[in-house]
């Protein structure tokens with residue numbers, strides 16, 4: 001996979017995907033969003049976890065505004081759907097994605113981060129949805145994914161008022177699950193990726209593909225989907241081995257951190 005603005009490195013079972021357009025603060029052009037889609041579609045099946053970060057001082061400045069020309073309504077619709085298709089390959093791709101965030105995580109950059117499964121932010125991270133002040137709307141799935149993280153009222157406030165959340169506030173309200181000192185987001189994301197890569201593949205599959213669907217289902221359907229997924233996961237040889245190891249005193253215990 002060769003792309004001028006996205007780098008891919010494979011380290012064993014972990015794929016490192018880096019937005020590499022620092023001169024433009026990793027702004028996402030059409031070429032970049034299509035590149036993200038094709039990269040996630042083509043990752044080798046040996047990949048068990050993915051770390052996504054951005055080169056330079058910012059994770060991502062969102063949509064490349066220089067391309068926001070005079071699209072008519074139809075072209076705008078297809079443009080947004082192109083983002084949806086790309087970010088679906090991130091959320092429902094081959095393996096869990098851990099975003100390592102620093103600096104600006106704004107607009108489409110926050111939409112991209114929201115499609116990931118875990119967000120680790122360093123203390124320099126800040127979050128905003130400047131679409132509101134630019135007279136536009138989110139179009140990369142943010143209206144669906146961001147309220148699930150922070151609630152509809154907080155997202156609306158960010159867009160109504162241009163509110164910027166710093167890294168600490170971002171962690172408090174649910175934009176990131178982890179916060180680390182400046183410069184350490186990548187290392188923490190790698191540590192988590194290595195841990196996640198060791199899970200039974202069906203466990204990661206269930207968390208990526210079943211859990212978000214269950215959350216959208218009415219409770220009675222959700223309970224049934226949960227039961228089906230649980231039955232499939234526990235019948236795998238890997239689950240049986242892990243449980244046996246614990247019962248024989250060889251498996252890891254849960255430790256208070």
Ligand code: 1HE
Nearest residue numbers: 023024025027061062063064065066104107108130139140
């Ligand atoms: C850009 C973009 C961009 C920077 N599109 N070129 N996103 C925004 O509204 C955020 C716009 N960007 C910013 O607020 C700031 O650039 C940052 C806070 C991210 C970074 O500030 P700073 O001082 O480090 O950099 P800079 O000097 O503002 O920008 C450096 C260069 O990057 C400059 O270009 P240059 O040719 O003059 O060097 C900027 O023009 C360029 N640049 N951000 C294009 N976003 C699916 S719909 C999603 C809708 C949205 O995402 S809307 C929100 C867009």
